[in-house]
Amino acid sequence: MPSITFLETGIVIDSPEPIRLLDMDDHITFACRAGNCGTCTINVVEGLQHLSALTPREERLFALKGQTDANLRLACQCRVLGDVTLR
Ligand code: FES
Numbered sequence: 001m002p003s004i005t006f007l008e009t010g011i012v013i014d015s016p017e018p019i020r021l022l023d024m025d026d027h028i029t030f031a032c033r034a035g036n037c038g039t040c041t042i043n044v045v046e047g048l049q050h051l052s053a054l055t056p057r058e059e060r061l062f063a064l065k066g067q068t069d070a071n072l073r074l075a076c077q078c079r080v081l082g083d084v085t086l087r
Helices: 056-065
Strands: 003-006 011-014 041-046 072-074 084-086
Touching: 056 072
Parallel strands: 003 084
Antiparallel strands: 003 011, 041 072, 041 084
């Protein structure tokens, strides 16, 4: 059961199955929901290995923005497969 912890608010969400972070839109700000704007960029503090692989849309957007931090992901693009802590 994946568990998602939001470090700044202390909110913890347990999901019975792998979940796309986009589906928790009460806790993450979104705009395009398609990997185009970067509004949903999250910083993964722990559990990066428990997220689905980087998508081509994430690679494209991060390259356009010059973001090279491997802990950044787009919540609208990645799925949580195990426990993660986000900032
Ligand atoms: S909501 Fe625009 S990139 Fe995720």
